[in-house]
Amino acid sequence: MYLLQPNLFSFEELLKFEPETKLQKVLSVLDLSPALNVVKRAVLGPKGHCVGNMIRALVAKQLEQIPTVAALVKRLSNDIRFRFQCGFSLSKPIPSESTFSRLIQKLAATDETNKTESVMKQIFDNLVKSAKDMGLIDSNCVAIDSSKIDAYEKSKPKKDLQGDKTANWGAKRDTHGNQISWFGYKAHVAVDCHSELPIAIMVTPANTHDAKMAIPLIELVNKALEDSKKPKYYTMDMGYDSKDIYSVVMNDFNAQAIIPINSRGSKDHPEGCDFDGTPICSMGQRMVFWGSDAKAGTNKYRCPHVMGKCDCPYGSAWCSPSSYGLVVKTKVKDDPRMNCIPARGTKNWQSLYNKRTSVERCFGRLKQHLGANSIRTRGLEKVTLHITLSCIALLAGSIAVAKTKRIEQAA
Incomplete structure (x- = not known):
């Protein structure tokens, strides 16, 4: 006749000695206090399952790519490690599929009276x-x-x-x-x-x-x-x-929108500017961007002939008597859609858009x-x-x- 030696530790206590799993580490950072004060016990059936454990199980459902609530309940029933990691006791029954469904309906509700929307x-x-x-x-x-x-x-x-x-x-x-x-x-x-x-x-x-x-x-x-x-x-x-x-x-958020110009709206650009807000000189050439002044909210453009971007038959004197060439400044506040800082076409703008x-x-x-x-x-x-x-x-x-x-x- 053999007598079984009683276990020194329960299975739950043995699991606590194991290294913390990835799932436990992820679920441990969740602060579920907002839900605990809202979802009533009646939603969770007569046995009163823990709201926090059920929400952890729903998050674990996404992490483990479990497709349905029915599959989640089956996984909790068959995988005792998974059940323990979600916080459920191994000696008590797990929530049923209908209990999970009622919780989901409660959490998803948008009725302002029950304050579960947020x-x-x-x-x-x-x-x-x-x-x-x-x-x-x-x-x-x-x-x-x-x-x-x-x-x-x-x-x-x-x-x-x-x-x-x-x-x-x-x-x-x-x-x-x-x-x-x-x-x-x-x-x-x-x-x-x-x-x-x-x-x-x-x-x-x-x-x-x-x-x-x-x-x-x-x-x-x-x-x-x-x-x-x-x-x-x-x-x-x-x-x-x-x-x-x-x-x-x-105006409202003191920030800059980095958005390419949609070709369908390119016909709306101001007179004297190209489709992306770049000024056009009197010979119809795109002027050359020459820096921004963030404090003043302006972009500076110079004569393309002086900058060597084109060969104007009239030279720079056609537009300006200065050897520096014609200078045009555009203000962002005049047209936030066409004018932005950094200006379109620059490396800074493209670097931000690539993000x-x-x-x-x-x-x-x-x-x-x-x-x-x-x-x-x-x-x-x-x-x-x-x-x-x-x-x-x-x-x-x-x-x-x-x-x-x-x-x-x-x-």
């Missing part, structure tokens, strides 16, 4: 603040763009679509200039160009124009960085080429590694929650990696 956004903003305090987010230059999100619901004809909280038809050009269309949503994101981390996010139906969401995103960026250094530059593609965006960025690709790399990580494009929910509110969870996972992962590196360097 729960996940507040968690997201807290992570942005933590990244900023750690020096991960520089915030000097911010890139703004949108990306298509395919809907999970069945597509409908345009005539049958109603309201602004459902999927819709959208169209845009891809990176190769090809026209594409899809039924679903758009994720609008403002990204710090230094760290390539999201600072502000908004989700709309696919038929919403990109330029319409630029100013609301910039407002969210300034709110998130309220106590920090505000961005000096906002870089966007030519789809955002709008006079309102230039003027609001300059716009940081938002594309951010979208790539969200879609390829964090399940942002694997939508299994319907409706704008739940899709917004799904994208927010992906962004939270990206921020939390970056913060966890930075903390680990600093600990290793200190050791």
Whole structure:
């Protein structure tokens, strides 16, 4: 007859002795206090599961690219390590699929009376603040763009679509200039160009124009960085080429919009200037840029003949008696769309615009590694929650990696 030796430690205690896993490090940086005070116990069923553990499981769902809530519940049931890492007790039953669904509905709700609209956004903003305090987010230059999100619901004809909280038809050009269309949503994101981390996010139906969401995103960026250094530059593609965006960025946020001139609006340039705001001399030649005065808000241009860019038959005397040649100064405040500092065509302007690709790399990580494009929910509110969870996972992962590196360097 053999007697089993009683275990000195329980399985949960043994797991605590193991080195901290990557998933635990990421989930440990989450501050879930905003959700704990909002979501009521009744939402989580009679057994009263922990709200924080369930939200951690939803973030882990994005990190592990688990496609559905049903698959998440199955993973929690079968993988005891994963269950422990999310914070659930090994001796108690895990939340059911319906319990998770009720929590998701509560977190995604936009009813102002229950104050749950800002729960996940507040968690997201807290992570942005933590990244900023750690020096991960520089915030000097911010890139703004949108990306298509395919809907999970069945597509409908345009005539049958109603309201602004459902999927819709959208169209845009891809990176190769090809026209594409899809039924679903758009994720609008403002990204710090230094760290390539999201600072502000908004989700709309696919038929919403990109330029319409630029100013609301910039407002969210300034709110998130309220106590920090505000961005000096906002870089966007030519789809955002709008006079309102230039003027609001300059007048309301004391910053500069870095946007190429859209050829469709090039006919609107002022008389005496080329399509990109460069002054034209009396012989029809583009004048040569010769520096900016940031304090005065002006750009200086000189005679192309004197600068050796063309051979004018009348020489420089045609426009100016000075041997220095004709000089023209343009003021940014006179036309913020055509005149900017740094001026278009300069290396500084091009260097700032090249940073716009940081938002594309951010979208790539969200879609390829964090399940942002694997939508299994319907409706704008739940899709917004799904994208927010992906962004939270990206921020939390970056913060966890930075903390680990600093600990290793200190050791």
